[in-house]
Amino acid sequence: MKLKKLVISAMSAVLFSGVAMAQNGGLGPFNNSNYSAISAKAAQAQGDPVNVNVNLFLGWTGAWDTVVMKQANILEKWLPKGSKVEWKRNLQGPPVITDLLANKQNIAYLGDNPAIVSTTKTSIAPLKIVGFNMISMGRMCGVLLVRSDAPKFNSPEEVFKWLQDKKVAVPKGSCADRTGQEMIRKAGIKVDWNYNQAEVIVTSLEAKKIDAAVVYEPSASNAVENGFGRYALSGAYYKLLDADAIIMRQDFIQNNRPAAVAWLKANIEALYFMKEKPIDTVNLIKKEIPELTRENIWQAFYGQMPSDTGALPIVNNAVMTITPSARELSANVFSFLKALNVVQGELASDAIDSSVVTQAFKELGLDPEKALFELRGGLPKDNPFKKNDLKKM
Structure with missing residues (x-):
């Protein structure tokens, strides 16, 4: 127990500055709060119990706060008494949109590309973005990997020169697709795009069937940990943002507004939990993704990419x-x-419904004009895990 407390204390000092630094990837200004303050305000919402159907997006760090909400039993403190939550695992966004439109889900977590697509299906069912739980500058999604036997590069220019006309894989339609396409376009080169799921892309790197990949976390750090590829460039080099969005059906908000607000309050508590309890967070995620090592999980969410990739010290923004x-x-x-x-036309003016999260912030004493916090990443030496074991201090 003493060892765990020492490690947590050391990690907190290294990881979290609490200072808004926009030039380093922070999207401030930020609220001044913490886990204890938010958790102390937990109270079950008034109103009828609700049945929430939501996705558990394990293959994307942008939605790992859902794992904390589920595994740490945070939701039961906030939702109306008697409410039930059914979690459905998914590997990518399009099936989630289908479930939302068919009313098989009423809340969802989606990367920025599919999230925006979901709001355009109003003729079937109005879906609203009610919050962006996490936004990063190229850390969650815009990760360019090269195969393990690629030459060493001394600059991003050398990376792009080597990539010319080579096979680059990306999950089609994902935020990685957008950031990857933007990086290649800005670099002024052409590549042979190959489309596949992130898990297949990692195995293709291992088999040397592709030369490079743009993938999201934790697939990127998994490929690096296993020696299948190397970090080459971060989307931060071109100041490209990526995000995870929270989607709610409009009828769910209208019929269950207290529960909708309570859901976001629980999510806010989960985010502060992740900020202040990195070891506990890794252990909770490990329960849902046993195939990943704790070392990999920590690196995917809390770890910086190498500085020569153009990555920034701030790895995420809640x-x-x-x-x-x-x-x-x-x-x-x-x-x-x-x-x-x-998509066609223009982004609908009501595609984003800020009223629910604004209410949640105000009821928690938070400023809805400010984000929650920024997360400063640790270096590999700061990783408290070696494979699955906690390092000795």
């Missing part, structure tokens, strides 16, 4: 509320999808 950066990102994503003829 935002939740609808900030100007979140709106700008939404507009950029819509423009990208429109260029591919995935």
